Amino acid sequence: MADRLAGCSRAAKHRGCGSNSGYGARRVVDRLRLPICTTPRRCLGPSNWILIAWSPMHTVYDAPAREPATLNLPFYGASFGASVRRFFRKYAVFTGRASRSEFWWAMLFQYIVGTIAGLVLAVVVIAVMASVILGADQTEPAGTVLKATVASTLVMVVGLGVFTLPLLLPSIAVTVRRLHDTNRSGWWYLISLIPFGGYALYVFTALETDAAGSRFDSEHSLPQLEHTAS
Structure with missing residues (x-):
């Protein structure tokens, strides 16, 4: 088995397994006729790539994914940091495309920021309310409660603006690019404005890539990345 896996790794180098598509790795699996299994089968070769064969279909992924040289293209298999x-x-x-990994990692990042x-x-709101109540005249409880409510509301509005507004525009942009990757117009984002439309939008963003979505790619070149995967 070890000889077979090593041969698989050497063959993968000549068949382009380092590409994002993974088709070279899939051909290697089919040629070797690895048995179909009900659990993931992993093959670690000298070149640090992984084959995972699932039953009943040969779905193969190679890792790590290679980041495109420019920002024009979507990054399939992107990590959280990337x-x-x-x-x-x-x-x-708002032009171009975004892969599923780009989109959902960005959503996770926003969820973490929102939670914090x-x-x-x-x-902060509790501290402000306590400060107002303890420092106010205790003979007028109604006025004290009103002041505490107003102060806490102002703090909440300003705080939400500080944390959420900087993320609003890029959040819409990455969603539009994800829709493009499924070959849908970015105007489908407006479906989130109707009741339950947000659920439909998330279904769209979870769909697989459609190669026809390349029609949304920008004709203007975006800056190249400073560090690209080798």
């Missing part, structure tokens, strides 16, 4: 970096570098880019922001705001 997705967040591209999320901000393409801050207001919510906890911080909760602590």
